[in-house]
Amino acid sequence: MTTVTVHCPRCNSDEVYRHGRSCSRHERFRCRSCKRVFQLTYSYxxxxxxxxxxxxxxxxxxxxxxxxxxxxxxxxxxxxxxxxxxxxxx
Missing domain, CATH: 1.10.10 (Arc Repressor Mutant, subunit A)
Known part of the structure; x- marks a missing residue:
């Protein structure tokens, strides 16, 4: 299994944790530094x-x-x- 380090697109912090899934089943992440929720891949x-x-x-x-x-x-x-x-x- 490969480990991928996820960085926040807003503040570039690596203090990121999983925050559920979107309606289209893409994994969501949340940044501990700026509290921003984001996805690695978007359908929209x-x-x-x-x-x-x-x-x-x-x-x-x-x-x-x-x-x-x-x-x-x-x-x-x-x-x-x-x-x-x-x-x-x-």
Whole structure:
């Protein structure tokens, strides 16, 4: 059996313990340092690391909302919500 050291994606701490399973049966973990709950694999594409940054970058490069959603395999409403929340002051 292989042992894999899990690190928190938020604070990079290795003080992580198992915290049950998600509805899609993926194992969940919780960080003792920042109390964040996370999974190593996600079924939902928009929860993966770096997706929000990719949405904002594609918008800055002139890509439309539908094109961004299709390319990243996420919903158009997720793209719109992310762009609204990333605006300065709003």
């Amino acid at each position: 594409e928009a929860r993966k690391l770096g997706i929000k940054e990719q949405i904002v970058e594609m918008a800055h490069n002139g890509a439309g909302g539908c094109y961004t959603a299709r390319t990243l395999k996420i919903g158009i409403n997720t793209v719109i919500r992310t762009l609204k929340s990333s605006r300065p002051g709003g």
